[in-house]
Amino acid sequence: MPRPFVLPDLGEGLTEAEIVKVLVQEGDRVQEDAPLLEVETDKATVEIPSPVTGRVAKIHVQPGQTVKVGAVLVTFDEEAGRGGAASLGTTLARSAPPADHTTSATQRAPAATAAAATRGSGPVAATPATRRLARELGVDIHTVRGTGHGGRVSDDDVRAAAGGRPPASAQPAAQPVAPERPATRKPLAPVGAESALPRFEQWGAVERQPLSHLRRTIAERMTLSATLVPHVTHFDRADITELDAIIRRNVEPARQRGVTLTLTSFLLKAAALALREHPQFNASLDPAAGELILKRYCHLGVAVATDRGLIVPVIRDVDKKPLIELQGELAALAQRVRDGKATLEDLRGGTFTVTNIGALGGTGAVPIINYPEVAILGAARAREEPVVLDGRIVPRVLLPLSLTFDHRVADGADGARFAAAIVRRLERPEQLLLEW
Amino acid sequence: MVMGDLVREVDVAVVGGGPGGYSAAFRCAELGLETVVVDAGRRLGGACLWEGCIPSKALLHVSAVLGEVERAKEFGVDFGEPRIALDALRKWKAERVVGKLARGLAGVAKAKGVEIVGGRGVFEDSRALRVEGDEPQKIRFKHAVVATGSAPSPLPGAALASDRVMDSTGALELSDLPERLLVIGGGYIGLELGQVYTALGSKVTLVEMTDGLLPGVDRDLVQPLARHCEKLFVKIRLGTKVTSLHEQGSQIEARFGEGDTVAFDRVLVAVGRRPVSAELGLETTRVRPDAHGFVAVDERCRTADPRIWAVGDVTGEPMLAHRAMRQGKVAAEAIAGRPAAFDTVVVPAVVFTDPEVAWCGLTESQALREGRPVRIAKFQWAASGRAATLGRSDGLTKLIADADTGRVLGVGIVGPGAGELIAEGALAVEAALTAEDLAATIHTHPTLSETLMEAAETLLRPT
Numbered sequence: 001m002p003r004p005f006v007l008p009d010l011g012e013g014l015t016e017a018e019i020v021k022v023l024v025q026e027g028d029r030v031q032e033d034a035p036l037l038e039v040e041t042d043k044a045t046v047e048i049p050s051p052v053t054g055r056v057a058k059i060h061v062q063p064g065q066t067v068k069v070g071a072v073l074v075t076f077d078e079e080a081g082r083g084g085a086a087s088l089g090t091t092l093a094r095s096a097p098p099a100d101h102t103t104s105a106t107q108r109a110p111a112a113t114a115a116a117a118t119r120g121s122g123p124v125a126a127t128p129a130t131r132r133l134a135r136e137l138g139v140d141i142h143t144v145r146g147t148g149h150g151g152r153v154s155d156d157d158v159r160a161a162a163g164g165r166p167p168a169s170a171q172p173a174a175q176p177v178a179p180e181r182p183a184t185r186k187p188l189a190p191v192g193a194e195s196a197l198p199r200f201e202q203w204g205a206v207e208r209q210p211l212s213h214l215r216r217t218i219a220e221r222m223t224l225s226a227t228l229v230p231h232v233t234h235f236d237r238a239d240i241t242e243l244d245a246i247i248r249r250n251v252e253p254a255r256q257r258g259v260t261l262t263l264t265s266f267l268l269k270a271a272a273l274a275l276r277e278h279p280q281f282n283a284s285l286d287p288a289a290g291e292l293i294l295k296r297y298c299h300l301g302v303a304v305a306t307d308r309g310l311i312v313p314v315i316r317d318v319d320k321k322p323l324i325e326l327q328g329e330l331a332a333l334a335q336r337v338r339d340g341k342a343t344l345e346d347l348r349g350g351t352f353t354v355t356n357i358g359a360l361g362g363t364g365a366v367p368i369i370n371y372p373e374v375a376i377l378g379a380a381r382a383r384e385e386p387v388v389l390d391g392r393i394v395p396r397v398l399l400p401l402s403l404t405f406d407h408r409v410a411d412g413a414d415g416a417r418f419a420a421a422i423v424r425r426l427e428r429p430e431q432l433l434l435e436w
Numbered sequence: 437m438v439m440g441d442l443v444r445e446v447d448v449a450v451v452g453g454g455p456g457g458y459s460a461a462f463r464c465a466e467l468g469l470e471t472v473v474v475d476a477g478r479r480l481g482g483a484c485l486w487e488g489c490i491p492s493k494a495l496l497h498v499s500a501v502l503g504e505v506e507r508a509k510e511f512g513v514d515f516g517e518p519r520i521a522l523d524a525l526r527k528w529k530a531e532r533v534v535g536k537l538a539r540g541l542a543g544v545a546k547a548k549g550v551e552i553v554g555g556r557g558v559f560e561d562s563r564a565l566r567v568e569g570d571e572p573q574k575i576r577f578k579h580a581v582v583a584t585g586s587a588p589s590p591l592p593g594a595a596l597a598s599d600r601v602m603d604s605t606g607a608l609e610l611s612d613l614p615e616r617l618l619v620i621g622g623g624y625i626g627l628e629l630g631q632v633y634t635a636l637g638s639k640v641t642l643v644e645m646t647d648g649l650l651p652g653v654d655r656d657l658v659q660p661l662a663r664h665c666e667k668l669f670v671k672i673r674l675g676t677k678v679t680s681l682h683e684q685g686s687q688i689e690a691r692f693g694e695g696d697t698v699a700f701d702r703v704l705v706a707v708g709r710r711p712v713s714a715e716l717g718l719e720t721t722r723v724r725p726d727a728h729g730f731v732a733v734d735e736r737c738r739t740a741d742p743r744i745w746a747v748g749d750v751t752g753e754p755m756l757a758h759r760a761m762r763q764g765k766v767a768a769e770a771i772a773g774r775p776a777a778f779d780t781v782v783v784p785a786v787v788f789t790d791p792e793v794a795w796c797g798l799t800e801s802q803a804l805r806e807g808r809p810v811r812i813a814k815f816q817w818a819a820s821g822r823a824a825t826l827g828r829s830d831g832l833t834k835l836i837a838d839a840d841t842g843r844v845l846g847v848g849i850v851g852p853g854a855g856e857l858i859a860e861g862a863l864a865v866e867a868a869l870t871a872e873d874l875a876a877t878i879h880t881h882p883t884l885s886e887t888l889m890e891a892a893e894t895l896l897r898p899t
Contacts, residue, residue, distance in 0.1 A: 025742040026738075026740075026742050027722055027740065027741065027742050028742075062775065064775075123781040123868075124868075125841075125843060125868035126868060127866070127867045127868065128779075128780075128866060128867070131777075131779050132775070132776075135775035135776075135777055136775050149870065149872075150838075150841035150842060150843050150868070150870045151841055151843075152868050
């Protein structure tokens with residue numbers, strides 16, 4: 001008996017996912033809980049296990065395609081007597097729509113909605129090249145409303161359906177230089193409205209690459225944070241000469257316990273302990289209620305660069321964990337993220353973020369706050385520098401830090417005090433000892 | 437080691453070297469896949485090149501030249517009676533046409549690094565092929581493409597094993613010119629070969645089981661051809677079934693229905709083609725041909741077996757080389773992991789008779805049957821300047837357009853050169869052009885292509 005398997009509810013308001021890999025082929029026999037597909041959500045790459053033991057009758061999705069929760073992924077020919085409806089659990093509770101068109105791709109753009117108007121009256125009005133583009137972008141061209149003459153679907157219609165980007169050719173090509181006219185009063189374009197792009201082709205060859213799901217998510221979240229939150233940044237430097245010596249002395253003992261000691265775990269610890277003194281940085285703002293939500297837990301996000309893009313996994317209860325455990329957990333988590341194996345749990349619930357860009361050099365950076373958090377600590381590369389100490393020039397190891405925070409929640413003086421609290425803990429590791 | 441033990445590993449094994457097979461193989465090779473073609477004749481081209489499209493078009497060209505020579509008398513030019521040297525004609529067809537193209541294909545295969553293995557490919561499972569025949573060996577593949585094509589169907593109920601009863605392959609060999617030829621089947625093969633033999637001097641009788649020539653094609657497109665065939669052929673018997681064939685000395689006696697029996701020197705059976713899917717070992721894979729022998733494929737040309745793909749005649753109607761070639765490319769790209777799909781809207785069809793008949797997309801009769809709201813434009817070639825200069829005013833160009841949007845959904849053409857003209861129609865339908873697009877495109881004057889523009893213009897006028 002054929003049994004459709006739909007994209008399950010992924011929780012936390014996630015409504016869609018991009019298919020990264022299909023791990024089975026049509027006709028394959030799979031065991032219950034064997035991995036079927038790999039999908040990437042806004043938060044993580046997740047393996048979706050088979051809900052039943054049976055034969056894969058049909059695969060409705062392709063890698064690169066974006067599917068909504070509830071869309072049919074795979075149809076099983078179920079083995080007799082195995083895994084009834086109950087074993088599909090909640091995944092089948094939401095009734096699966098018919099298999100044919102619901103597997104189709106993103107329907108973000110308004111242009112992508114009025115499907116009924118075009119379907120059913122013959123073949124899609126699009127050239128073969130446009131249809132190929134739709135397949136490449138994972139768009140079901142039958143759902144795209146054509147804006148051209150006679151309902152023709154253009155490349156731009158397809159791209160708009162794929163990413164909600166306004167058609168590139170909305171503006172005429174080269175604008176003739178008109179004689180200057182007296183200025184007219186005209187309101188500025190509203191915030192958030194992107195102006196149409198020029199036709200870059202007029203200056204040379206271009207190549208268009210579709211954004212990956214992760215890239216799109218990063219773009220959306222960074223835009224949200226940067227436009228919504230009034231950012232302010234406080235700079236400081238920590239003299240970590242002693243801490244650096246401690247780390248160097250303990251690299252080998254830590255390695256014997258299976259851990260590679262790094263500065264990042266000390267940064268996390270110092271930030272977590274400083275947050276106890278400055279709880280307004282371990283918070284979120286609820287503007288609608290006019291309230292600041294202080295979190296009585298300290299889960300810190302760590303920015304991890306992967307070849308797919310930036311991902312921020314979260315380590316729980318940083319303030320309470322021994323440093324060696326913290327370091328071990330950090331390494332394992334970063335590896336999972338780089339392998340694309342992080343679970344949703346690994347990526348949710350952060351209260352404050354630390355980003356250490358030191359490995360790649362530079363003298364400082366101003367990161368964007370990981371909204372809805374209210375502050376982020378950036379660390380650049382620690383360097384040995386000449387420092388005047390007691391009237392003498394001595395070499396010291398200095399770590400440049402930047403604390404970027406939401407000015408709605410705290411003022412410059414608060415930021416300076418919080419940054420100093422972090423610096424103090426890094427400069428006097430014995431104080432860490434007493435607190436840890 | 438014996439030859440039969442030789443096992444080689446390839447990315448893609450293509451079974452059958454016809455247009456579908458070689459198109460798939462060439463594209464696979466271009467995409468960096470190690471590819472072999474297993475072909476019984478150890479050659480590329482398939483039925484199309486060796487015993488179908490190409491040799492029949494060569495002979496039809498000869499027939500067209502003879503037809504023009506006959507028509508030239510109308511303009512006051514008389515060449516006298518043509519003399520036909522059958523040996524020279526056969527040689528020209530085999531060496532200058534088929535041979536030349538075959539050498540070309542072999543050269544392309546070599547340049548692209550596609551190896552051709554001679555023998556019959558039989559599947560042993562979903563990963564391996566056994567090659568029987570000239571170069572016995574075992575081939576393990578990651579993917580296989582079934583491109584085994586089709587073969588002429590025998591006459592149902594009246595098959596007779598005799599040299600004098602030919603199929604299209606035998607007829608194209610042109611072993612002699614029968615004085616009296618019976619053609620069974622009024623489809624495109626019967627009409628084309630009937631005209632060839634008529635031009636070369638045979639007296640042709642044609643029987644067709646249904647009540648019209650070219651079943652399924654709009655009648656107004658068939659009519660000019662039917663009228664011409666009535667002049668060329670001794671007799672056309674519609675609604676007639678050949679119930680028996682008997683060899684009597686050097687002739688064949690054919691019985692029509694329950695009625696009369698007529699004697700012929702040769703008989704051509706052209707009652708269609710059937711897919712070649714038996715004895716391929718498909719039962720060892722997950723591929724299950726249907727009751728007619730066709731192998732079902734999805735949009736990407738993949739069969740029920742995820743490692744096995746199929747293209748061309750073996751996958752169903754229309755059994756046309758150009759469809760197979762497009763499918764071959766789609767299958768190759770799908771194998772290489774590209775998002776290819778056979779989402780083709782139109783597969784144009786051409787009957788290379790005099791006059792030619794060609795069509796693509798929606799036909800008028802289909803639109804009527806389905807109750808589709810369409811507008812139909814017909815342009816008679818009697819009004820075409822170019823047709824008049826050719827002495828051919830018997831043509832017709834017809835457009836079937838969506839009633840609301842004016843989008844061109846189908847095109848039908850009858851007249852000399854229809855086979856070339858239909859390309860514009862196919863482009864218009866495939867690219868979703870409207871009648872206005874066609875009407876507003878300048879077409880060279882005076883040419884027959886203007887008839888498409890003229891037909892489109894009639895759709896722009898208010899009804």
